Amino acid sequence: MRPTVHDIAAAAGVSLATVDRVLNQRPGVRHVTREKVETAIRDLGYVRDVAAANLAKGRVYPLTFILPASDNSFMHGLNAEIRTAIARSATERTDIRIVEVPAFDPQALVRELQTVAAERPSGVALVATDAPEVRAAVDRLVQDGIPVVTLVSDLTGSLRHHYAGVDNIAAGRTAARLLGRFLGGAKGELAVLAGSMLVRDHRERLEGFASVMAQEFPALHLLPVLEGRDDPEVAHMLIANALGKNDGIIGIYSLGAGNRGLIRALKEKAIGRPLTVVAHELTAHTRAALVDGTIDAILNQDAGHEVRSAIRVLKAKADGLGVIDAQERIRLDIFLKDNLP
């Protein structure tokens, strides 16, 4: 049987009230007594029954998710996953709120972080915009004792407790090797379509991609990055244009959103032309394109996993508990047409 507070009290030779004071760091316990209790806790291997504790406290976890107000499939999907999690709130004792802030606007994000901090939620998850002032604002939250996890886009160098997202450098490297190997030693040019070089995850993907290409596939030459602002229309224009005037393009890496435009351009301009395409994010559009052969591979991060992981981690941190690292690692999914879910 697992030890209870009663066992601790008996073992330490103190009363239940004292054990409670130690456990919940309430004042009024002498140093030596506190140590006796802590020793007993360690000796018996006591772990607080979180379910019972939460019941007694009537605890709920108010969590705030701060997302950029971007209009693309991925963000819509992320939003939907959070709303699904909200639907489970009753059973999970969470009280989740979604806040949207203008995309790519550090100031707005900082202001929102301050507003959120004032509400003292049990935890905050945010899609980080990579800027020093955001880092500072996050650090302030953490120092205030509020657990923070970054979602999808990390904020390295900050004090955030956890990052629920994929390793984007590895993603770029993986894309490069897939593309390089699929092209089987052919010589030619590669177009790279990104959302914006101002976003950290896009920069990182490009960095990983370029480095593997340079080292291992010298026969493939990278054209200057096309910035589609994650907008299908812009992406369409850029890709159609590039394919139109450059016959040497044999491969495309789309590392951002807005793939709807990319796919349309491919269907118009690349008929009968051998083109190997690797894109990010599995959506209805990219999925169809993968099945019909327009796209050769899709790299994906599972938004549902990211959201559930963020919630688990925030709850655990709020309770001062550890997490199962392997479980919280967000994996890079590689989809070919054969292993679609």
Add this chain to the structure above:
Amino acid sequence: MRPTVHDIAAAAGVSLATVDRVLNQRPGVRHVTREKVETAIRDLGYVRDVAAANLAKGRVYPLTFILPASDNSFMHGLNAEIRTAIARSATERTDIRIVEVPAFDPQALVRELQTVAAERPSGVALVATDAPEVRAAVDRLVQDGIPVVTLVSDLTGSLRHHYAGVDNIAAGRTAARLLGRFLGGAKGELAVLAGSMLVRDHRERLEGFASVMAQEFPALHLLPVLEGRDDPEVAHMLIANALGKNDGIIGIYSLGAGNRGLIRALKEKAIGRPLTVVAHELTAHTRAALVDGTIDAILNQDAGHEVRSAIRVLKAKADGLGVIDAQERIRLDIFLKDNLP
């Protein structure tokens, strides 16, 4: 605030005891009364607080994992993951037992299932051997009201509640496409190394592999399957032998265990020879081989995820609750040297 049993009692105009009788399907409630209570439950959207219920019941979930006594890295890893889960038993209210049975022996598995059934655990997870008598034994367990999930290897057509493992046909298809694309249109022969064709997952992987190869890569010719019995020594002998007498082999698909022997054979016999290799299961050996270029891609199933998923599902089923399907889907991991965890 979420409704409690008291609210249900008030709404239905009955006493707490009656609500309890309905909720826990105890006898002594008239049909009409039962319906009144059930209506109130539905109207108020009552969901039982599982944490409080478990606390009151002092509930633990005795779970039994039945594994084949196979001596390969994957089974060792699976075993280790279950032991890790056992270490979390205290906080998760589980009481997990591992039982080993001779591998590939339906009779032994059936006997064990009967023994286990007699102990009436809250749930059973088993690595299924595909045989009619096993199916029947599993069905008996399920009809007895004991939740059953298959682990790693499924038992289609049985009444098992859930399968915690990957889609092996998709895995084989994916391997075929990776190998085919990496070989870039070259013409030649492919060696396939399996454990045993008596195991369902191996048969399925081969089936998927062969079908994509036949349909989409006609220039590649499959040699007869080599059965290495998941044994490194046998695998080494078979592969060394095949490479020695067939110069036309340009690719290898290893769909079972025993990759240590495969890797050794490759290092001895394939120096300077262009060979594309796709293997299953990420272990210390295959990982090193992927990094040094001996293997080109590894397909993997995360044993930790499988075990945690099996436990979550068994607990949920034992409580008559639903599961989050997307969360319980075991994904096929594709590892290139760039996205290793």
Add this chain to the structure above:
DNA sequence: ATTTTATTGATTTACGTACATCAAAATTGG
């Protein structure tokens, strides 16, 4: 109409923890 049986209500205890209150004991300061 009376007995038997089936339903229902009322009430209590328990699970493990949190938290509050008041009294008792120990320690500290002067």
Add this chain to the structure above:
DNA sequence: CCAATTTTGATGTACGTAAATCAATAAAAT
């Protein structure tokens, strides 16, 4: 050494549910 203060103990209530007991009522059988 006494008073003031700090520390500790004892005890009770609460959280939402489970489970048991016993009394009370209703319905069915005789």
